[in-house]
Amino acid sequence: MSISRPFELVRDLNDSKHLWKIAVRITDIWYVQLPPKPGHLEMILMDCKGDKIQVSVKKEEFNQWKDHLVENHTYVMHNFNVFHNDLQFKACNHAYRLQFTAGTTLREKEVADIPQFQYVFKKFAEILAGDFDADLLVDIIGVVDKMVFSETQTSLKKVIFNLKDSSGEVMTCTLWDSHALKFCNCYNNITIGEPIIVLLTHARVKEGQGKYPPTVSNSWCGSKILIDDEIPDYQKYKDSFATLTLSCDSLSQGSSQLSQYSNLSDDDRFMYKAEVKSLYEIAALTSAEEITCVTIGTTAMFIVGKQGWYYDGCLKCTKKIDAKDVPFTCKCGTYNLMPTPRYKLDIKVIHENGSGRFVFWDRQCADIIGVSAFELRNRMVAEGEDDPKAFPLMLDMLLARTMAFRVKVQPSYHQSSVMRLSESTVLIKAIADQFGTLDIHTGSTSDALNGKCHLNDMSQYESSVSITADHDPDNLQLLTPAKRMSVDLDLELPQSPIFKSTQLSSSKVAKHIKTE
Structure with a gap:
């Protein structure tokens, strides 16, 4: 009788003990770096039954086993900590996850009955029908059907395109940062007339908003993008897509379509993929689902909270900083000699019988006032006012202004974020015509505002709405793709260091998306 522990199945792993013995194949491995925290390794393990579980290897153990x-x-493998799989975004659907400890041991061994890894792709039809878990990452594959948008000239690099799967269903896919650059490099060097097949692992499914269907994007860390002959069994997938009709005529019109989108007017981009709602309708929303809206209103009065009119932020990412000692390194990795003051102002906005609490952030305030928060604070200090609750008179330039707002409603945070604002009377009228008439207020203090700016008016209609094209510094979550709001599109900004990468061939006939 053997005195060794028997092998146990992945499906049976639970938090009742630490002494486990499993035989597994590593099917995926990636490195996670979230400054200033030390990096760690993530893996997916699969046993002989094909069941999978996610495992974390902390920095200390990573150095031992890398x-x-x-x-x-x-x-x-022997001995792990076992936790409930409570990750905000999960790479597999096992109820538990593992973590290497100082007591973990492993040895490489050929285990013949563990099958080779094969992708299990999520069907587009299931995603479009709402048959998915928003916290479960998925693998997808499809052929590029149409280019939608590309921006690689700025630090916020993204590309948006439509993918079509073998059943002919179409999904919108967004790639960020290094993934966007890799895709553009491939697109620019593909032979004209040839389809581009894209495989994306650990993709995040974003729930649809109103009439707009769900979309997919790469996740913060862990996603890998394989294009064309990088894909295992590439010819098999190429054959399965051969009979599909593509919107961009096998991509020969892709550059033209991309150019057409990029030339949309500012007003069209402002309205892109957003629902028109009045302040009253926004305040009345009861669903926990995030939704992007455009609305209009007039800034009426400041709402004074404990923070004041600015906060101390990072020089680069605008995240709120609570550093007591300077200099310091922000979580985004930026070294700061001193915190950078940034505007943050709560303003009551009204329209007809609705009102809302809007949080104006640094970029919009600086654009309207014409002075940075850093310079304005220095002026106040020079006049003997160093209290952030002492509001400079210059801030009144933000009041009594009728604007159009692009709003990201986030009920789970009891607030929203707006990526853009506009004082275009044409745009304001176009929005107002969709839910009622509006008397446009101009000047510093309109008579129409008198008697309508009392704090107790907030109780019935108030919603908390952030207006920003920057991070909301109080809401950045390190466990999710970082949410840096685009000026035009309400999409997440992930950074995607991967454990190993693949170089692309550039020896083909080129057609170009302009890259940095």
Whole structure:
């Protein structure tokens, strides 16, 4: 009788003990770096039954095992911490997840009965029908059907395109940062007339908003993008897509379509993929689902809270900083000699029988006032006022202004974020015509505002709405793709360091998306 512990199945792992013995294949491996925290390794393990579980290797154990952990190799592993799989975004649907400890041991061993890894792709039809878990990352594959948008000239790099799967269903896909650059490099060097097949792992599914269907994007860390002959069994997938009709005529018109989108007017981009709602309708929303809206209103009065009119933020990412000692390194990795003052102002906005609490952020305030928060604070200090609750008179330039707002409603945070604002009378009228008439207020203090700016008016209609094209510094979450709002599109900004990358061939006939 053997005195060794028997092998146990992945499906049976739970938090009742630490002494486990499993035989597994590493099917995926990636490195996670969230400054200033030390990086760590994430892996997906699969056993002989094909069941999978996610495992974390902290920095200390990573240094011990990094040279021994190889994707697609098989191992015998002992002893883990087992936790409930409460990650905000999960790479597999096991109820538990593992973590290496100082007591973990492993050895590489050929285990013949563990099958080779095969992708299980999420069907587009299921996603479009709402048959998905928003917290579960998925693998997808499709052929590029149409280019939609590309921006690689700025620090916020993104590309948006439509993918079509073998059933002919179409999904919108957004790639960020290094993934966007890789896609553009491939697109620019593909032979004209040839389809582009894209495989994206650990993709995040974003729930649809109103009439707009769900979309997918790469996740913060862990997503890998494989294009054309990088994909295992590429010819099989190429054959499955061969009979599909593509919107951009096998991509030969892709550059033209991209140019047409990029030339949309500012007003069209302002309204892109957003629902028109009045302040009253926004305040009345009861669903926990995030939704992007455009609305109009007039700034009426400041709402004074404990923070004052500015906060101390990072020089680069605008995240709120609570650093007591300077200099310091922000979580985004930026070294700061001193905190940078940034505007943050709560303003009551009214329209007809609705009102809302809007949070104006640094970029919009500076654009309207014409002075940075740093300079304005220095002026106040020079006059003997160093209290952030002492509001400079210059801030009144933000009041009594009728504007159009692009709003991201986030009920789970009891607030919203607006990526853009506009004082275009044409745009304001176009929005107002969709839910009622509006008397446009101009000047510093309109008579129409008198008697309508009492704080107790907020109780019935108030909603908390952030107006920003920057981060909301109080709401950045490190466990999710970082939410940096685009000026035009309400999409998440992930950074995607991956454990290993693939170089693209550039030896084909080129057609160009302009890249940095």
